[in-house]
Amino acid sequence: MTRPPLSPTERSTIQRGKQRAATERSDLDDVLDAGLICHLGVVVNGAPVVLPTCYGWQDNTLYVHGSTGASTLRTAIAGAEVSVAITVLDGIVYARSVFHHSANYRSAVVHGRARLVEDPDEKLCALAVITEHVAPGSWDYTRGPSRKELAATSVLALELTEAAVKIRRGPPGDDEADVTVDSCWAGVLPVRQVWGEPEPCPLLPPGVAVPSHVAARRASVRA
Amino acid sequence: MTRPPLSPTERSTIQRGKQRAATERSDLDDVLDAGLICHLGVVVNGAPVVLPTCYGWQDNTLYVHGSTGASTLRTAIAGAEVSVAITVLDGIVYARSVFHHSANYRSAVVHGRARLVEDPDEKLCALAVITEHVAPGSWDYTRGPSRKELAATSVLALELTEAAVKIRRGPPGDDEADVTVDSCWAGVLPVRQVWGEPEPCPLLPPGVAVPSHVAARRASVRA
Numbered sequence: 086m087t088r089p090p091l092s093p094t095e096r097s098t099i100q101r102g103k104q105r106a107a108t109e110r111s112d113l114d115d116v117l118d119a120g121l122i123c124h125l126g127v128v129v130n131g132a133p134v135v136l137p138t139c140y141g142w143q144d145n146t147l148y149v150h151g152s153t154g155a156s157t158l159r160t161a162i163a164g165a166e167v168s169v170a171i172t173v174l175d176g177i178v179y180a181r182s183v184f185h186h187s188a189n190y191r192s193a194v195v196h197g198r199a200r201l202v203e204d205p206d207e208k209l210c211a212l213a214v215i216t217e218h219v220a221p222g223s224w225d226y227t228r229g230p231s232r233k234e235l236a237a238t239s240v241l242a243l244e245l246t247e248a249a250v251k252i253r254r255g256p257p258g259d260d261e262a263d264v265t266v267d268s269c270w271a272g273v274l275p276v277r278q279v280w281g282e283p284e285p286c287p288l289l290p291p292g293v294a295v296p297s298h299v300a301a302r303r304a305s306v307r308a
Numbered sequence: 309m310t311r312p313p314l315s316p317t318e319r320s321t322i323q324r325g326k327q328r329a330a331t332e333r334s335d336l337d338d339v340l341d342a343g344l345i346c347h348l349g350v351v352v353n354g355a356p357v358v359l360p361t362c363y364g365w366q367d368n369t370l371y372v373h374g375s376t377g378a379s380t381l382r383t384a385i386a387g388a389e390v391s392v393a394i395t396v397l398d399g400i401v402y403a404r405s406v407f408h409h410s411a412n413y414r415s416a417v418v419h420g421r422a423r424l425v426e427d428p429d430e431k432l433c434a435l436a437v438i439t440e441h442v443a444p445g446s447w448d449y450t451r452g453p454s455r456k457e458l459a460a461t462s463v464l465a466l467e468l469t470e471a472a473v474k475i476r477r478g479p480p481g482d483d484e485a486d487v488t489v490d491s492c493w494a495g496v497l498p499v500r501q502v503w504g505e506p507e508p509c510p511l512l513p514p515g516v517a518v519p520s521h522v523a524a525r526r527a528s529v530r531a
Contacts, residue, residue, distance in 0.1 A: 096357065121400075121499070122411065124347035124393055126356035129319065132389035133349035133356045137415050166355035170347055174501070177344075179522060183439050183450050184457040188345065192360050216406050227406050228486055234407040256509040263451055264511050270519045271509040274526060276344070278397070281498030286479040288487050289494060296493045299402060303497060 096196055097249045107250040116193040116250060117142045120171035121219070121278070125149055127167050140169070141215035147195060147243045148202070148211040153236070169195045169243060176275040180257035181264065187253060189273060195248045202240040211240045222298025279306050319419055320472045330473040339416040339473060340365045343394035344442070344501070348372055350390050363392070364438035370418060370466045371425070371434040376459070392418045392466060399498040403480035404487065410476065412496060418471045425463040434463045445521025502529045 091097065091108055099106035107113075123140040126133055140149045147169060153159075176189035202208045209230075216224045230238070257271045280303045283295045295303075314320065314331055322329040330336075346363040349356055363372045370392060376382075399412035425431045432453075439447045453461070480494050503526045506518045518526075 096352065096355070122395065122397055122413075124349075124358050124360075124395070126347075126349040126358035126391070128351050128354070128356050131351070132319070132419065133351050133358075133391040134319065134419070135347050135349035135356075135358055135391040135393040135417060137347075137393055137395040137413065139411060168349070168356040168358040170358040170360055172345065172347070172360040174345055176504075176507075177443055179443055179446060179450075181450055182453075182457075183435065183447060184453050184461070186439060186443055186446060186450070188362060188442070190345075190360065194358060196355065196357070212406065216409060219411070220400055220402055220409055223402060223409060224406060227402075227404055227409070227492060230405075230407050234405075238407070256507070256511070259509075259511075268513065268516060269450060270516050270522065271512060272518075272522075273507045273509075274522055275504030275507065276501050277504060278499050279502050281399075281500060284399075284479070284496040284498065286482075286494040286496075288479070288482075290491065293491060293493050295495075299493065299495075299497055 091246070091248050091250065094196075094247050097194070097247045099249050099251055102251065102253075105251045105253050107252045112250045112252065113193050113245065113248050116171055116173060116191045117147070119173045119191060123149065124170045124172075125167060126169070127165060139215055139219045140171070141211070141218035142245065143210075143214045145245050147245055148215050148240055149243070150212065150215055150238055150240045153239045164198055167197065167199045167241070167243060174276055175254070176273040178253075178257050178273050179271055181259045181269055181271045185257050185259050187257070189253050189255070189275075191250075191252045193248055193250045195243055195245060197243050197247050199241040199243050202242050205235075208235065208240050211242065212238070215240075221302060222296070226296060226298060277306065314469070314471050314473065317419075317470050320417075320470045322472050322474055325474065325476075328474045328476050330475045335473045335475065336416050336468065336471050339394055339396060339414045340370070342396045342414060346372065347393045347395075348390060349392070350388060362438055362442045363394070364434070364441035365468065366433075366437045368468050370468055371438050371463055372466070373435065373438055373461055373463045376462045387421055390420065390422045390464070390466060397499055398477070399496040401476075401480050401496050402494055404482045404492055404494045408480050408482050410480070412476050412478070412498075414473075414475045416471055416473045418466055418468060420466050420470050422464040422466050425465050428458075431458065431463050434465065435461065438463075444525060445519070449519060449521060500529065
């Protein structure tokens with residue numbers, strides 16, 4: 086599927102820290118792949134509400150899901166504008182001055198009107214996409230959704246066209262004066278997410294091995 | 309300082325997954341201490357905008373800061389409602405059914421009207437609080453903010469009274485039918501943030517040791 090370039094609307098054009106703006110569609114894809122959860126923002130009774138939730142994405146569409154009873158999701162379903170942020174923290178930047186302390190990160194903020202996914206085929210596909218993002222391999226390995234479970238789940242779709250991607254990498258950006266006169270340490274303390282040892286469900290019969298899709302993920306970035 | 313209990317307003321009362329609601333003020337403190345970044349939501353031209361940013365907190369106040377030129381911050385400064393979410397992801401919950409897949413997490417969503425910090429003493433104190441949250445030890449170790457740097461920085465304060473804290477821990481919550489008939493693996497794959505090896509600034513003269521406050525943090529949770 087052709088992926089349109091990132092849209093240069095006013096709100097998706099980075100105003101502050103322009104040198105950190107990433108404008109390639111592949112930059113957005115990288116952030117979406119690297120993130121595990123997103124923060125969904127909606128307006129409820131005139132006030133913003135930000136909630137963490139799971140997501141998945143495919144081609145040009147971001148999917149989030151939730152209970153049909155969730156008020157934030159119901160608001161978004163009504164065709165309202167939403168904002169979805171995905172942030173990957175990569176490190177803390179220790180500068181020579183307090184002012185230049187910063188974080189290394191990759192972030193994407195997607196704007197648009199959410200669309201309720203009503204087509205049964207697209208809904209099932211979207212749930213597969215979300216499941217495979219959160220827990221790769223689980224869609225085929227575990228019991229699929231029943232009709233009742235499908236009915237209890239709302240899925241929202243958001244086009245990935247209007248998005249601001251921001252990336253900060255590298256050492257502190259101290260003022261020259263601080264670099265020459267100051268001899269204090271400066272640098273980056275990297276941070277990353279790692280997987281721990283799988284914790285089997287207590288109700289599991291003895292002898293059920295950790296399946297390969299879980300073991301492989303665990304091995305990919307281990308503590 | 310006395311900390312008021314969490315406020316039971318409609319929007320800060322958890323409607324979905326009530327069993328995950330945490331209502332002790334100490335639960336909020338724990339999430340605020342565990343998080344490294346927050347997601348700030350504001351309404352700009354009627355639409356929500358969610359942005360990742362750094363924060364700090366003290367007693368009953370959450371502080372975020374940013375450039376005086378940032379439009380989201382200017383909006384929030386105008387006395388508008390904001391929503392700030394802090395989320396710590398603790399694991400992916402692999403259930404026996406797709407439907408019961410979940411995440412273990414600790415989250416706090418704070419609502420309220422942001423207040424621009426104008427008093428110079430409070431502003432300096434707030435910046436110290438933010439700096440010490442992001443990079444403990446840096447406030448005393450590095451050069452403090454100049455008058456010009458202070459003028460270029462906006463600090464917003466948000467009272468920690470109206471907040472929803474949600475915590476999910478433990479194994480999957482599968483349906484009984486799936487537990488008895490299904491023999492597929494289920495459990496939790498823990499995830500956590502760990503610190504990597506400090507990366508010294510390339511402009512640093514040789515022989516500048518990693519200071520104790522950075523080394524101690526690195527050692528606290530290491531990869």
